[in-house]
Amino acid sequence: MNKVNLNQVWIGMILGIIIPLIALTCYYFARYSDLSLIDFVKVYKNLGILTHIISLSVLPNLLLFFLFVRQESLKSARGTLLATFLFTFIVLIIRVL
Numbered sequence: 772m773n774k775v776n777l778n779q780v781w782i783g784m785i786l787g788i789i790i791p792l793i794a795l796t797c798y799y800f801a802r803y804s805d806l807s808l809i810d811f812v813k814v815y816k817n818l819g820i821l822t823h824i825i826s827l828s829v830l831p832n833l834l835l836f837f838l839f840v841r842q843e844s845l846k847s848a849r850g851t852l853l854a855t856f857l858f859t860f861i862v863l864i865i866r867v868l
Contacts, residue, residue, distance in 0.1 A: 783839060783850020787832050791858060795828040822862045829858045 815821035832855050839848035
């Protein structure tokens with residue numbers, strides 16, 4: 772049987788994007804499930820802490836990154852790092868707007 776190679780940049784990138792979105796969704800449902808998603812974003816944007824919430828949702832990527840490094844899946848770790856930079860870029864765009 773062929774073994775699937777999980778040491779790919781795109782795997783780390785996809786997981787690095789999905790995991791923070793799951794963390795943000797869990798936070799939304801735990802704290803503000805009575806609000807719509809758009810109202811949730813508007814409230815945090817008006818409070819000026821939307822970028823803080825997005826930044827905190829990226830913290831699980833740190834665990835994913837170290838997991839990949841420990842397993843010597845350095846290409847996947849690189850993908851996770853790229854996804855983290857993508858979220859950083861999104862936070863910078865939100866701060867400028």
